Amino acid sequence: MSWWWLAAGVVVLALFGLYFSMTAGRLDRLHRRIDMSRHALDTQLLRRSGLCLEITSSGLFDPATTVVIADCAHAARASTEGEVVARGLAESDLTQVLVAAIPDAQEAQELRRDAPDPSMLDDLRSTCVRLQLSRRFHNDAVRACRQVRKQRLVRWLRLAGRTPLPQTVEMDDTPPPGLTAR
Amino acid sequence: MRIGIVCPYAWDVPGGVQAHIRDQAETLLDMGHEVSVITPVEDPMHLPPYAVDGGRPRPVPYNGSVARLTFGVKATARVRRWIREGDFDVLHVHEPLAPSLGVLACWAARGPIVATVHSSIERSRVLITGYYLAQTALEKISALIAVSEHARRTIVDHLGGDAVLIPNGVRVDHFADAVPLRIWSGPAIGFLGRMDEPRKGLPVLLAAFDRILDQQAGARLVLIGPGDAEEALAGLPDRVREATVCLGRLDEVDKARALASLDVYVAPNTGGESFGIVLLEAMAAGAPVVASDLDAFARVLDGGRCGVMFPVEDSDALASAVIGLLEDTGARTHLAQAGRRRAAAYDWHTVAGDLLDVYASVIAGQSGVREDLRGQIVGRLARRRPGGGER
Numbered sequence: 001m002s003w004w005w006l007a008a009g010v011v012v013l014a015l016f017g018l019y020f021s022m023t024a025g026r027l028d029r030l031h032r033r034i035d036m037s038r039h040a041l042d043t044q045l046l047r048r049s050g051l052c053l054e055i056t057s058s059g060l061f062d063p064a065t066t067v068v069i070a071d072c073a074h075a076a077r078a079s080t081e082g083e084v085v086a087r088g089l090a091e092s093d094l095t096q097v098l099v100a101a102i103p104d105a106q107e108a109q110e111l112r113r114d115a116p117d118p119s120m121l122d123d124l125r126s127t128c129v130r131l132q133l134s135r136r137f138h139n140d141a142v143r144a145c146r147q148v149r150k151q152r153l154v155r156w157l158r159l160a161g162r163t164p165l166p167q168t169v170e171m172d173d174t175p176p177p178g179l180t181a182r
Numbered sequence: 183m184r185i186g187i188v189c190p191y192a193w194d195v196p197g198g199v200q201a202h203i204r205d206q207a208e209t210l211l212d213m214g215h216e217v218s219v220i221t222p223v224e225d226p227m228h229l230p231p232y233a234v235d236g237g238r239p240r241p242v243p244y245n246g247s248v249a250r251l252t253f254g255v256k257a258t259a260r261v262r263r264w265i266r267e268g269d270f271d272v273l274h275v276h277e278p279l280a281p282s283l284g285v286l287a288c289w290a291a292r293g294p295i296v297a298t299v300h301s302s303i304e305r306s307r308v309l310i311t312g313y314y315l316a317q318t319a320l321e322k323i324s325a326l327i328a329v330s331e332h333a334r335r336t337i338v339d340h341l342g343g344d345a346v347l348i349p350n351g352v353r354v355d356h357f358a359d360a361v362p363l364r365i366w367s368g369p370a371i372g373f374l375g376r377m378d379e380p381r382k383g384l385p386v387l388l389a390a391f392d393r394i395l396d397q398q399a400g401a402r403l404v405l406i407g408p409g410d411a412e413e414a415l416a417g418l419p420d421r422v423r424e425a426t427v428c429l430g431r432l433d434e435v436d437k438a439r440a441l442a443s444l445d446v447y448v449a450p451n452t453g454g455e456s457f458g459i460v461l462l463e464a465m466a467a468g469a470p471v472v473a474s475d476l477d478a479f480a481r482v483l484d485g486g487r488c489g490v491m492f493p494v495e496d497s498d499a500l501a502s503a504v505i506g507l508l509e510d511t512g513a514r515t516h517l518a519q520a521g522r523r524r525a526a527a528y529d530w531h532t533v534a535g536d537l538l539d540v541y542a543s544v545i546a547g548q549s550g551v552r553e554d555l556r557g558q559i560v561g562r563l564a565r566r567r568p569g570g571g572e573r
Binding site: 026029030032033036037039040041042043044047126129130131133134136137140141143144147 | 292293294317318321322324325326342343344346539540542543544545546547548
């Protein structure tokens with residue numbers, strides 16, 4: 001009789017082991033995806049602020065707009081190393097300035113007519129759209145991961161190891177409406 | 183950009199997903215990108231130069247119809263080699279929930295993976311297909327795309343996470359420039375789709391056609407698509423059989439020509455449609471559309487402004503709608519114009535631009551798609567066989 005108990009115990013242990021290794025594998029996958037999406041988002045943010053600085057030196061906008069954009073772009077660049085919330089705020093400021101600078105399709109058309117290099121506006125449009133997509137994909141990845149890490153067994157057994165709990169990136173990422181209107 | 187596209191269904195069997203992938207690949211090539219498609223195929227001779235043979239498909243009942251899917255050790259090995267040798271910047275998997283090459287590719291690759299969900303699947307089906315299976319694949323996908331609001335809801339409700347909506351596209355120029363194919367007399371009513379697939383709704387149209395002949399004795403029913411026409415027409419009155427023209431399966435050029443010569447295009451589908459690309463093709467070719475009032479069709483037809491809608495499976499309402507259109511030339515011209523305008527908004531070049539934005543947003547700062555050997559028992563076996571050393 002005791003052999004049966006032993007066999008049952010072994011089976012239960014094996015099942016637990018299988019579950020743990022599968023969950024650890026999932027977490028590993030999810031963390032790797034977050035690393036990728038985080039990196040992609042960083043790249044897009046840097047690309048956007050860089051592009052903004054380039055645009056301000058090209059004479060695309062009037063002097064007043066140029067000063068505001070340059071100011072926000074510098075602030076966004078400076079916040080890269082800083083704390084997450086502060087960075088989100090700085091990047092949101094840049095978003096709002098860009099939205100105010102190109103509020104509608106008509107404004108965009110006038111800018112395009114006078115622009116020394118109209119392709120800059122196309123670059124700005126695609127960078128802003130891609131930034132929005134990147135952030136969306138990143139936050140999706142974070143949510144999927146947090147859902148798994150919320151499970152009691154995962155927390156108790158520390159299946160996630162020492163990886164810190166991933167955080168979503170909160171900021172305003174609306175692309176300038178004048179550029180996205182079709 | 184080097185783009186690897188994975189097609190889950192057999193290339194030489196006509197279907198919405200395959201057509202989508204072909205148009206996507208050709209448009210992206212047209213725009214100067216490098217594209218490779220891996221797909222199941224019956225006869226590799228039929229593959230275009232940009233496609234790679236992913237193995238023989240096996241017919242499996244899936245999502246309400248018979249799908250030809252490829253899986254197994256051999257297919258896994260092929261997908262692995264394709265990923266290893268392709269050196270792609272981004273991998274685009276279609277229908278990642280179908281148990282076919284898409285899931286295999288998700289398992290075999292790491293790096294930026296984009297996936298498009300085409301069909302709307304019920305929750306029970308998702309669970310039956312193996313939630314864990316779906317999960318392992320989905321958790322590696324960096325960006326999910328849905329072709330319709332319907333498909334997006336499948337993702338949000340049942341899988342968790344969100345998807346970007348990028349509607350299906352039409353190669354408008356292919357259809358708009360088509361020369362009408364007139365090999366019959368009398369007003370032509372067209373149907374396009376598999377004749378033996380119940381959800382395409384051919385029986386509904388055949389029942390309605392009998393009534394249409396009462397009013398329009400000279401009308402013709404033009405059937406385009408694979409399937410046994412004799413079987414579909416069995417047991418119907420002689421006059422229905424005599425007035426029916428069967429064109430069988432047509433290539434893209436002839437399909438466009440056939441659509442361009444229709445007086446009314448009918449889509450009597452009874453369900454399971456997530457988008458309705460055939461509707462847009464007919465509209466781009468200038469054929470007035472009558473369609474069942476599925477959600478997906480209503481969206482394409484702009485709530486009925488670009489076509490006439492009738493209640494699903496109601497052949498009497500279908501007959502009245504078709505007769506009404508055949509008797510009113512003004513309404514037909516109006517619908518044809520509205521349809522052409524509507525179709526232009528779905529041109530593939532616009533769609534491809536949106537896709538490139540998604541690609542760019544996931545590959546920024548990445549080093550491309552690599553082979554993933556972690557935790558892949560099947561994959562390791564497949565790799566060991568040709569004598570290649572394991573990592």
